[in-house]
Amino acid sequence: MVAIVYQTDKRSGITYAYESISHWDKEKQQSRAKRKLIGRVDKITGEIVPTDGRNRKKREAKLSEEQAPKCTAVASRSFFGATYLFDAIGEKLGITNDLKQCFPEIYKQILSIAYYLILEDSAPLYRFDKWGTLHKHPYGKNISSQRASDIFSAITEEDKQKFFSLQGRRRCENEFWAYDTTTLSSYSETLKQVQYGFNKEHDRLPQLNLTLVFGEESNLPFYYRKVAGNIPDSKTVSRLLEDLNILGYSKVKLVMDRGFFSESNINDLYKNHVKFLISVKMSLAFIRKGLDPIYDTLQDFENYNAKYGLYCKTVRTVWHYSQERPYKGETLKEERRLYIHYYYNIERAAEDKMIFDRKLNALKQELETDSRVPEHEKLYLKYFTCKTTPKRGTKVTVNKEEINKATRYFGFFSLITNETMDAITVLELYRNKDVVEKAFGNLKERLNMRRNLVSSEKSLDGKLFVQFVALIYLSYIKKQMQITDLLKKYTLPSLLDKLSVIECFEQPGRVLKVGEMLDEQKRLYHELGVRPPGSL
CATH class of the missing domain: 1.10.4000 (Flagellar transcriptional activator fold)
Structure with a gap:
């Protein structure tokens, strides 16, 4: 006969439940009972809660199994050299830390997708699984196409702005920032900002416009924004100034192409105390008026610059500034200092x-x-x-x-500024603007943005952000290659391929080991500003 027997421990006050099995003892000719502890009785619910002593051996065995070092199946070997380089750059530029602050739940996935976009050169995301199994990367797991879409959708505008702000603080505050736009053609019929407009690549598809701000000294981007495809460049400057103000940048210096010139933009730049350098058309009346007095003397020998093979001269003039003040019911009109830099190239x-x-x-x-x-x-x-x-x-x-x-004006071009500089310094600053054009090339070719295939606004916003993150790494590497003359021997893909073949070996319970490296590979790490990997 089986029964439940309750017994209270007088010292602890805990009531225990026992399973009591009665049986007849033939030798003693009396009824006996054998008890087995079931558990303690919960004072509130009256339920029997199993005690630690029940099935202890089985649970201890299971616990030891769970606490044992996890095997990735067995020991694994994967490509490590290029992703290690990205890890080191991310730490150096604060990208990893800033992403972790802004996207604590998905920053590793963002980094892994960015690494993939750089190394796989325009490969679609559905091929990530194969790449991920061969390379060591921050997330360490597969990211399916659907999962990537979920990650893109989780990237909010607020978090992006926070990231821009954090990255912007790491840039040189006094450097000029190159600002430009590019067109991204799209097959999508659902994205609201995909519109027909002036396409810089003469593509007949509808498009999005992408604006980008680049530091001319750091050669690194820190801000971008997508704009409807039918918005001309000149209409984007006022919004740029608003965004930079929100991000907390008071001392701004912008370098822009002639497409951004308009009377209202120049007035806005003066109003916001922004230093600017802008290319302007020679057909503008005030530009021709400033050139006419020096036209015959501009080609004198003292104005010749042998380095660039052209003649140059600067004219100081004034800008007729105007500002509407509705609250006073008037228009403020003032003269502001302006410099016109003229250049003449015989060829x-x-x-x-x-x-x-x-x-x-x-x-x-x-x-x-x-x-x-x-x-x-x-x-x-x-x-x-x-x-x-x-x-x-x-x-x-x-x-x-x-x-x-x-x-009359063949061979002439001009740049205007509101900051005192000589003509050659201005020319060099303007020519450095090509870092933006090269960045657009990287975005479209290496980061797979030539055709925009996403269909939802959130996915598009998120994908653009991850591609922007990847662009920071690419820009850093290209700058280091230029500084150290690596571009004479390597292209960007060939350099990454040279490092990517370095392997790492992971074994359960042991530290990660890095495979053999050639002296040339170690030298490449040093010239890229990164210490070569060793046993970690």
């Missing part, structure tokens, strides 16, 4: 003249052979005078005055 002038003459010759032939093109009518009227007689046919004469006006 460029000759090329422009040759192209122009060829065009004129083609127009002249169209008139003489009566093969007029409707789209060219304005040019005919501007540069030629035609007389037609029954005997001699059409006689075409050139309008020399108009041609002289058109060719």
Whole structure:
């Protein structure tokens, strides 16, 4: 007979439950009972709770099994050299720390996808599984295409802005920041900002515009924003100034192309006390007015710069600043200091003249052979005078005055600034702006942005952010390659391939071991500003 017996321990006050099994003892000729502890009785619920002593041996065996070092199946060997380089760069630039602050739950996944985008050169994300099994990376697990989409969707605008702010503080505050835009063609019909607009690559697909800010000294990006595809460059400057103000940047210096010039933009830059350097068209009236007094002397020997093979001179003038003040019901008008830097290149002038003459010759032939093109009518009227007689046919004469006006400014270009600098310093700062153009090339080619294939706004925003993170690593590596002359011997892919073959060996319960390295590989790490990996 089986029964439950309860017994209270007088010292602890705990009531224990026992399983009591009665049986007949033949020798003693009496009833006996055998007890087995079941557990203690819960004072509130009255339920029997198993004690630690129950099945202790089984549980201890299970516990020891759980606490034993986990095997990744068995010992594993994986490629480590390139991802180690990224780990070291991430620590050096604060990328890893900043991502961890902004995205504590998914920062390792963000890093792993960024590493993959750099190393696999435009490969789609569904191939991550194969790459992940061969390489050691921060997340250490597979990231499926669906999981990647979930990660992209989890990246919020607030967290991105926080990351921009943290990274921006690590940049040189007094350096000029290059600002430019590029077009990203898309097949999507659901993204709101995908619109038809001026495509810089003459692609006929609708597009998004992407703006990017780059430090000219650090050669590193720290801010980007996507814009509707039909928004011209000149319309993005005021929003840029607002965003930089929100991020806490008061001392801003911007370098921009001529597409950003407009009277309202210059007024906004002055209003926000922003130092600027902008390329401007020679056709602008105030630019030609400033050049005319020095036109004949600009090509004097003292204005020649042998390094760049051109003539240059700076003219100090004023900008007629205006600001609407609705709260006072008036418009503030003031004169602000402005510098126009003029440059003349003889070779460029000759090329422009040759192209122009060829065009004129083609127009002249169209008139003489009566093969007029409707789209060219304005040019005919501007540069030629035609007389037609029954005997001699059409006689075409050139309008020399108009041609002289058109060719007067061949070979010239100009830059404007509101900061005191010599013309060559300004020219060098402007030419450094090509770091943005190279960055756009990296984004589109190596980071798989030539065609935008995502279909949701959140996925697009998240993917752009991860690609932006990858761009920081690429930009750092390219700058180091340029400084150390590695570009003379390596391309970026060949350098990464050279390091990627270095292996690491992981064994359960042992420290990670790094495989053999050549002296050349160690030298590459040093020239990239990173200490070579050893046994960790």
